[in-house]
Amino acid sequence: MRVRIKCFAWAREVTGEDEIELDIPEGGTVKELRESLGEKFPSFAQKMESIAVSVNQEFAGDSHSVSAGDELALIPPISGGVR
Amino acid sequence: MICRVVERPIDMSVLVNDVAGDDIGGVCTFIGLVRNHSRGQRVTHLEYHAYPEMSEKKMRQVIEEIAEQYGVDRIAVEHRIGTLQIGEIAVGIAASSAHRDAAFKACRYAIDRIKQIVPIWKKEFGDDGAVWVEESPVDAETP
Numbered sequence: 183m184r185v186r187i188k189c190f191a192w193a194r195e196v197t198g199e200d201e202i203e204l205d206i207p208e209g210g211t212v213k214e215l216r217e218s219l220g221e222k223f224p225s226f227a228q229k230m231e232s233i234a235v236s237v238n239q240e241f242a243g244d245s246h247s248v249s250a251g252d253e254l255a256l257i258p259p260i261s262g263g264v265r
Numbered sequence: 266m267i268c269r270v271v272e273r274p275i276d277m278s279v280l281v282n283d284v285a286g287d288d289i290g291g292v293c294t295f296i297g298l299v300r301n302h303s304r305g306q307r308v309t310h311l312e313y314h315a316y317p318e319m320s321e322k323k324m325r326q327v328i329e330e331i332a333e334q335y336g337v338d339r340i341a342v343e344h345r346i347g348t349l350q351i352g353e354i355a356v357g358i359a360a361s362s363a364h365r366d367a368a369f370k371a372c373r374y375a376i377d378r379i380k381q382i383v384p385i386w387k388k389e390f391g392d393d394g395a396v397w398v399e400e401s402p403v404d405a406e407t408p
Binding site: 188190191192232236239241255257258259260261 | 313314315316318319322323380381382383384385386387388397398399
């Protein structure tokens with residue numbers, strides 16, 4: 183199935199797009215989304231550990247399932263800051 | 266209560282007034298400013314980018330957590346995005362309660378937690394170009 187994923191911060195600079203489309207298996211998970219992402223954009227593969235994925239505006243672990251209509255986004259490390 | 270991402274200057278008096286009231290004994294505020302240096306380098310200005318819908322949702326989550334943990338339910342938060350100059354307010358928080366201790370704790374928790382889970386990114390511009398600030402990789406299992 184084809185899913186659309188919002189890109190922010192440096193993820194947007196890597197893809198050059200506000201939103202990308204990826205193909206993942208029907209009933210796939212965030213883990214499969216990451217695999218597809220790494221294949222299409224090799225520069226993500228090295229930094230994959232630091233990117234979070236959100237599903238419908240909630241952070242989602244690798245086992246979280248993904249549906250075609252979900253609102254998906256790549257969340258690079260947020261600004262944080264020294265306390 | 267105010268909880269929003271804005272693209273204009275933050276007026277702290279608006280946030281303070283939002284949490285004030287006859288039953289309030291103290292208002293505690295936090296003001297996050299754009300600093301002129303970072304990691305030993307000069308900073309000329311910043312750009313803040315957000316996932317706006319999720320940011321407001323996660324800021325509301327922080328406010329709910331504070332209500333549960335500290336019993337403080339009057340909190341106003343604004344985070345600014347776009348291009349900010351040195352000395353401008355990037356984030357403003359006001360927390361109030363009947364007694365000061367809870368207001369201090371709520372305000373401290375709010376800024377720490379916002380910087381942990383709210384999807385807003387900061388790009389620093391300096392003499393050597395621009396860099397995305399990456400302090401907090403999000404652990405998807407905990408937030």
